[in-house]
Amino acid sequence: MTEILFYHLQGQKLEGVLTPLLEKSLERGWKVVVQGATEERIDALDAHLWTYSDDGFLPHGTWREPDAASQPVLLTLDDRNSNEATVRFLIEGAAVPDDAATYQRLVLVFDGDDDDAVAAARAQWTDAKAKGFEATYWQPDEQGRWVKKA
Numbered sequence: 001m002t003e004i005l006f007y008h009l010q011g012q013k014l015e016g017v018l019t020p021l022l023e024k025s026l027e028r029g030w031k032v033v034v035q036g037a038t039e040e041r042i043d044a045l046d047a048h049l050w051t052y053s054d055d056g057f058l059p060h061g062t063w064r065e066p067d068a069a070s071q072p073v074l075l076t077l078d079d080r081n082s083n084e085a086t087v088r089f090l091i092e093g094a095a096v097p098d099d100a101a102t103y104q105r106l107v108l109v110f111d112g113d114d115d116d117a118v119a120a121a122r123a124q125w126t127d128a129k130a131k132g133f134e135a136t137y138w139q140p141d142e143q144g145r146w147v148k149k150a
Contacts, residue, residue: 032085035088060073
């Protein structure tokens with residue numbers, strides 16, 4: 001059964017939260033697709049993943065590249081699973097794809113400082129539960145560690 005994890009950003013930048021989650025996914029041997037809503041965000045994330053660490057980078061590519069299907073982390077704007085990922089991250093309010101049940105895990109990352117993003121996440125939570133998915137809600141504690149709240 002597909003797990004759907006909701007990550008509630010509070011005073012955090014997406015890149016700072018997403019990067020370690022992507023690293024953990026790769027450590028587990030999972031292929032990942034990250035779906036955003038704007039080219040600007042995907043381009044910024046693409047640049048970040050090449051330069052965020054002084055001693056390495058996160059192997060990835062974008063949907064525009066001819067070898068997109070072979071990427072361990074694929075950044076995209078569409079809901080296709082071009083790299084046959086088992087984990088899909090949804091950012092910027094990207095919708096849960098129709099093929100959600102084919103993933104091992106979906107991770108919805110939303111901005112808690114944006115009322116529209118919170119409302120959309122609540123609607124996605126309700127929909128996920130109605131469809132029988134196992135949904136969990138994660139929020140950072142005072143030290144910035146992720147704590148399962150629901």
